[in-house]
Amino acid sequence: MKISGACLKSLVCGACERDLPEGSYSVEQRGLRQSSRRCDGCVASGNQLVLIKKGRTRLEADDCPICQLPLPLDMKNTSFRPCCLKEVCHGCVLATRKRGMLDCPFCRTPASEKEQALAMVRKRVHAGDPLAIYFLGNQYHFGQCGLEKDETRAVELYERAAELGDKEAHYNLGCLFNLGCEECDAGNYDLALQHWMISAMSGHEDSLSNVKTLFMSGLATKADYAGALRGYQKAMDEMSSPDRDEANALGSEMIHTIIKSKSD
Secondary structure, eight states: OOOOHHHHHOEEOTTTOOEEOGGGSOHHHHTSOGGGOOOHHHHHHTOOOHHHHHOOOOOGGGBOTTTOSBOOSSGGGEEEETTTTEEEEHHHHHHHHHTTOOSOTTTOOOOOOHHHHHHHHHHHHHTTOHHHHHHHHHHHHHTOTTOOOOHHHHHHHHHHHHHTTOHHHHHHHHHHTOHHHHHHHTTOHHHHHHHHHHHHTTTOHHHHHHHHHHHHTTSSOHHHHHHHHHHHHHHHHHTOOHHHHHHHHHOHHHHHHHHHGGGO
8 A cells, every 4th residue: 555755754553642753653554544553562562542442432423413312323213314315313203293294304305105215316326425325235235125135235335335435334334344243253352342342332232232241251341341331321321312212112113104104
């Protein structure tokens, strides 16, 4: 990989976060992105990346555009609107339906048939819209909107969307190439624990279950599991609202039935 002169003059270590000269890094480390790059000293001493130790704070872009609460990580509790390319939580969908509004909860576009919605998305895909590319990848990933399940095509679309800067596409690729599971399968339980701790504290239930499994197997401490549990509960509280609680009580299948009721 070719490194620009400007980049060589400013190489920041992702572990100690110091701006160090080129000679402080191996050729392999210089080729990595800044957040994943460690200086020779940190590599030798085993210092972990800041990203591994702390994870990332969710951005405001992760919020539902209507209620402004962080969107649930489980996609079954949200709905993507092809008309405006917005992801809306089911709490807001239910709230608008209770008010008698049957169009899009965000942009008020009338509901359309699956074929029409898919045509709108494909038009945006051809225009290079990363959100539309990500959405189409989802449809192939899960076999929705009348498309047959095709994970190879889904990965192609996710990678294209990720290259255009869509973070959800990065997340889905991460799920398909699950880092925690890869490390666990390789016997690197400490690294697997760190990956799962980060995602559990972001509200990912399966990761919390994996941390519990490591704890029950003696591969994680009671403090590790307690910390993951507290972080998970905090994330869930931040994503909670009365409307979302009601939508969860109804179940995702019922909500999707309500969403489709306009076109029936």
